[in-house]
Amino acid sequence: MKKIAILCVEDEAEVREAVIRDLKPFAGAFRIEAAEDVNDARDVLTELEEEGLELGLALCDHMMPGESGVDFLVSLENNDEYQDSRKILITGQAGLEDTVRAVNEAQLHHYISKPWNPEELQSVVKKQLTDYVIENAEDLKPYVACLDGARLMTEIAKTGSDR
Numbered sequence: 001m002k003k004i005a006i007l008c009v010e011d012e013a014e015v016r017e018a019v020i021r022d023l024k025p026f027a028g029a030f031r032i033e034a035a036e037d038v039n040d041a042r043d044v045l046t047e048l049e050e051e052g053l054e055l056g057l058a059l060c061d062h063m064m065p066g067e068s069g070v071d072f073l074v075s076l077e078n079n080d081e082y083q084d085s086r087k088i089l090i091t092g093q094a095g096l097e098d099t100v101r102a103v104n105e106a107q108l109h110h111y112i113s114k115p116w117n118p119e120e121l122q123s124v125v126k127k128q129l130t131d132y133v134i135e136n137a138e139d140l141k142p143y144v145a146c147l148d149g150a151r152l153m154t155e156i157a158k159t160g161s162d163r
Helices: 013-022 038-050 069-077 096-105 118-136 149-159
Strands: 004-009 030-035 054-060 086-091 110-113
Touching: 004 013, 004 038, 004 118, 013 030, 013 118, 030 038, 038 054, 038 069, 054 069, 054 118, 069 086, 086 118, 110 118, 118 149
Parallel strands: 004 030, 004 054, 054 086, 086 110
Antiparallel strands: none
């Protein structure tokens, strides 16, 4: 079974640490990685690939030094390796044009405004990761405890015991 990673891209250290803290309920089943900008995020993706991990979810701020978060999410969508990855924009500064671009060109799965509610963030992440593992994981059982267990058990029952 290939391990799945969550990537948080956020330039502000305190905000990045808060997102990582709010993602702790998923740490048992998923590897959580953080990056301070898009260049750092690309380095993390290279490391994940070298270690045989797949990117299940990218949570990305928009306004960062250098390349924007929307540009990064669009680049993920344009790369065959990351098209199935779930993409969440978590920002307080994306304008309408950037948000529409994220939806249309990056196939954005969800938008979360800053400041966020930790329970809302966890609920969105749980739904997106549940969707991802149903579509991409060979074995759903390891995710039943931390994701939407009822949906996963229903999917296991539909597909038989080999999943």
